[in-house]
Amino acid sequence: MEGRRMQILALFSFMLITLPAIHGWGTDGHSIVCRIAQSRLSEAAADAVKQLLPKFAEDDLGSVCSWADQVKFRYRWSSALHFLNTPDTCTYQYQRDCKDEEGEKGRCVAGAINNYTSQLLSYNSSASKAEYNLTEALLFLSHFMGDIHQPLHVGFASDKGGNTIDVHWYTRKEVLHHVWDSNIIETAEERFYDSNVDAMIDAIQQNITTEWVDQVKRWETCSLNKTACPDMYDMHLKVSKRPVIGHIKVPQKGQYLKMTIFSPDYQLLTGG
Numbered sequence: 064m065e066g067r068r069m070q071i072l073a074l075f076s077f078m079l080i081t082l083p084a085i086h087g088w089g090t091d092g093h094s095i096v097c098r099i100a101q102s103r104l105s106e107a108a109a110d111a112v113k114q115l116l117p118k119f120a121e122d123d124l125g126s127v128c129s130w131a132d133q134v135k136f137r138y139r140w141s142s143a144l145h146f147l148n149t150p151d152t153c154t155y156q157y158q159r160d161c162k163d164e165e166g167e168k169g170r171c172v173a174g175a176i177n178n179y180t181s182q183l184l185s186y187n188s189s190a191s192k193a194e195y196n197l198t199e200a201l202l203f204l205s206h207f208m209g210d211i212h213q214p215l216h217v218g219f220a221s222d223k224g225g226n227t228i229d230v231h232w233y234t235r236k237e238v239l240h241h242v243w244d245s246n247i248i249e250t251a252e253e254r255f256y257d258s259n260v261d262a263m264i265d266a267i268q269q270n271i272t273t274e275w276v277d278q279v280k281r282w283e284t285c286s287l288n289k290t291a292c293p294d295m296y297d298m299h300l301k302v303s304k305r306p307v308i309g310h311i312k313v314p315q316k317g318q319y320l321k322m323t324i325f326s327p328d329y330q331l332l333t334g335g
């Protein structure tokens with residue numbers, strides 16, 4: 064039992080380190096993150112995921128990765144769990160920053176990942192069946208792993224994670240947050256992969272053994288811990304050398320400028 068539990072833990076830890084993150088990515092982003100994650104599960108974890116997925120998902124975790132966005136109104140308590148904000152610094156601290164608008168501690172995306180990871184670690188224990196809805200826990204965890212890797216889901220409080228910053232994405236007027244949720248991914252799909260999402264996923268996964276092989280060691284270090292690694296999720300200072308897919312003129316000067324010019328591949332992979 065303990066061995067199986069550890070396998071499942073390692074699995075979700077790996078999901079945590081390898082899949083992409085606020086009300087986060089659009090449907091495509093979340094689906095990509097979950098498909099990468101599901102393809103890398105251990106046998107025990109893959110089996111657990113299969114058992115927990117609702118029937119209509121037809122064993123495809125990617126098809127239900129936006130469920131948490133769909134239930135935000137039904138489960139109003141859950142909307143604070145899709146993101147976290149820092150007090151306009153690039154250094155995130157779990158104790159200081161993980162709270163909801165009322166100041167309740169632990170109610171942020173990193174806290175939610177901790178919570179649902181712990182619930183899923185009770186898979187196969189008789190008590191958990193009565194205590195938790197592990198299907199919902201799986202759908203929440205796989206969604207929030209995506210959210211936390213959307214850089215503006217770990218954003219500044221003053222601009223609501225880029226939601227108050229107007230930009231132009233090519234010919235369209237958007238808010239910066241939405242550019243990261245959807246526009247960057249859509250543009251990358253069209254421009255580099257002929258709008259073929261499968262090809263994009265393949266290309267991202269190939270980087271695990273090539274360009275980003277050094278990163279894998281870091282992710283594995285996290286997976287050796289028995290708990291999630293929320294302090295890893297300080298995305299602001301990460302600068303990727305991925306191909307630039309667009310430049311945005313940001314009216315305000317500041318840290319966000321740096322992150323407006325790289326492509327989403329790395330974030331999607333780390334979410335997966």
Ligand SMILES: [Zn+2]
Nearest residue numbers: 085086087145
């Ligand atoms: Zn979300």
